Amino acid sequence: MASERNGARGRGAAWAAFVAAAIAAGCGAPPPAPRPSPPRPPPRSDVELPPGPDPAEACGDTAAGFDDWVAAFGERAMAQGISEDVARRALGRVAYDPGVIELDRAQAGTRPTFEEYVKKRVTPARLRRGKVMLERHAELFGRITARFGVPKELLAAIWGLETDFGDNQGSTPAVRALATLAWDCRRAPRFRAELSSALRLAQRGDVPVERMIGAWAGELGQTQFLPSSWEKFGIDFDGDGRVDLVGSSADALGSTANYLAGYGWRAGEPYGEGSANFAVLSEWNKSETYRKTIVLYASKLKAK
Secondary structure (H helix, E strand, C coil): CHHHHHHHHHHHHHHHHHHHHHHHHCCCCCCCCCCCCCCCCCCCCCCCCCCCCCHHHCCECCCCCHHHHHHHHHHHHHHCCCCHHHHHHHHCCCCCCHHHHHHHHHCCCCCCCHHHHHHHHCCHHHHHHHHHHHHHCHHHHHHHHHHHCCCHHHHHHHHHHHHCCCCCCCCEEHHHHHHHHHHEHHHHHHHHHHHHHHHHHHHCCCCCHHHCEECCCCCECCCCECHHHHHHHCCCCCCCCCCCCCCCHHHHHHHHHHHHHHCCCCCCCCCCCCCHHHHHHCCCCCCHHHHHHHHHHHHHHHCC
């Protein structure tokens, strides 16, 4: 029995030695540490992320957000070449004008008939004044008609209907009106362009911001040009070196004739309803009632 126990002990010792050897060889060793991942390449500098929304292109239906938009618009204007001085004087204290929005929305209301409009606008007093102005500025009207082919009585009619021959050019600061309409979502792109034109007019020295006083929708001068039309068609007809449609009757009337000629006015041809020139007048004002009123007023001024 002893020999068997001794044998068993020998066999047990041999098994224990085998197990120990197996463990030492790694059968029971912990798993190897994971291999490190290769480093990630740095982000590519030539990959452009899509741009975020331009704050100068925002719009709104109330005053909320207006000031932030004005600041963004001013920054963009300066990036496009407007001086800091012009941007500051034009936009530094500009305020949202709810009255302008009310007038804009009211355009869709009831409109007067042609007869009602003529009775209100082509008054005996305005007719007498028109004839006086034709005589007083005969030489100026003659030069304009000779150059552009637009009849003097038609120019006088536009001048009288728009501002009573320069006496009533409006009372609304144009930048305030244009900025309000440029922020309003209804026609924002159109009036952003007009506001940009107004800043460029001030930049080139045509008219300082402080003298940009006009109608509620930003029209300026003795014949009520929007800034983009002033920028495109305005001319220095009095030769003083700048285009001043506010203070110079010569510049205002010459620019009006240049505007009509630019849209295809046909010199020496009639301008009544159905004519090619009546169609050109639609570029001045889309309202048929207004165009018919211009024609009627002009015909009365022409009559002896």
